[in-house]
């Protein structure tokens with residue numbers, strides 16, 4: 001999920017396709033870590049896992065969804081939106097990676113209720 005974008009086409013806060021990913025791939029930066037320490041966000045710091053490239057990453061739920069996805073109001077909104085990580089900002093709505101994530105998420109949703117043979121793929125972050 002990227003920067004605030006509320007166009008009718010790419011409303012991240014009701015999409016969240018790129019919050020579904022392989023474990024260890026939604027990376028956080030050293031600047032994120034410093035900011036969360038400064039903000040006293042032990043909850044976020046304690047919710048990290050070892051990511052790819054020896055970096056830290058958001059931990060994932062068993063269904064390969066970021067542990068921070070979901071608020072009392074919406075299952076597709078980010079619960080730490082105001083202080084989410086750099087990779088969440090970096091993925092631009094409407095970009096190739098965004099479109100791939102949305103397409104693959106759509107395919108995955110279809111697979112749950114549709115015919116066999118359509119499997120879950122791995123959306124970009």
Ligand code: SF4
Pocket residue numbers: 001002010011012013015016017018019091092093094098099101102
């Ligand atoms: S897939 Fe695109 S529109 Fe959806 S949350 Fe990510 S950046 Fe936003």
Ligand code: SF4
Pocket residue numbers: 001002018019026058066067068069070077078079080081084085088
């Ligand atoms: S921190 Fe928020 S925006 Fe980033 S992947 Fe997790 S739920 Fe999505």
